[in-house]
Amino acid sequence: MDGLTRSQLAQRAQVNLETIRFYEEEGLLPPAPRTASGYRKFSETTVERLAFVKRAKALGFSLEEIRELLVFQDEHVDACAEVRDLLRNKLAAVRDKQADLEKLEAHLNKALRKCNQALKQQSQHPEGCPVLKQIADLNPQNGKR
Amino acid sequence: MDGLTRSQLAQRAQVNLETIRFYEEEGLLPPAPRTASGYRKFSETTVERLAFVKRAKALGFSLEEIRELLVFQDEHVDACAEVRDLLRNKLAAVRDKQADLEKLEAHLNKALRKCNQALKQQSQHPEGCPVLKQIADLNPQNGKR
DNA sequence: ATAAACTCTGTAGTCGGCTACAGAGTCAAG
């Protein structure tokens, strides 16, 4: 038989067997051609395609976005401008997240310093953890978006 | 009636009505006392408690972790050491995420530069978006953990 | 007294991205 079976493809592309069917349903893989008895047969290019998906995932793209990228790729339209927009949006999202995390880090550090301080002087003020109080009093102006 | 109804509490604490019941089930709020006919009545301190939950969420804690924090708070055990550990873990997680995002940002920037370059010299090489190729060829050694 | 507005419960649905399972059909080896 020419072409890969589903499990062979899974093996080759290092993805779960069921993921392949899932991706087909989701439109990330084209509907695979079938044998007479209904078995899917995949071409080598599908391995590439799955690799592309994995790498786009690693770049932080959602399956939805990856589907778009794949359409651009398939139609090899001159989609540079569209791709650039996607990249820009993703980059902006990443930077937003970074800013959130930095604020978070600052808050956690502040809390942690209080914690350590309290543990040192435990003898003088043995009443409860001040960090819990700090969380209770935090200015609710942070992160989460 | 003394105490707040569920919707009053939701209003005061700025959370969804159903979230309150959910949090009660999840052990983030203590089982509320009831009226004769079975209506919950909440005290003012519940407003505080919900505020605490919201802020802890903003600090990146999961409900699971917040439940732990609340137990510490409730038992006002000297839980500083435990709280400190939670903070440290959270801080480590935040830093991991930051590192991931930085790698991601670098990759996206690289891709974006290619994109812009390609758009400038569109006339010379009008064949397809190089970024898509780049994603296809990316070293799969990144992010995602 | 009645209608609107609220609250109760249990349960199901949402999001994203899979992962698993049951039951039926198919293919390859001995």
Add this chain to the structure above:
DNA sequence: CTTGACTCTGTAGCCGACTACAGAGTTTAT
């Protein structure tokens, strides 16, 4: 020619953190 390994389909479950809904009972306003 049977056994075991594979594949097919549809469907359900998982994670976390909610959110929504139906149907029954309760409170409030007129």
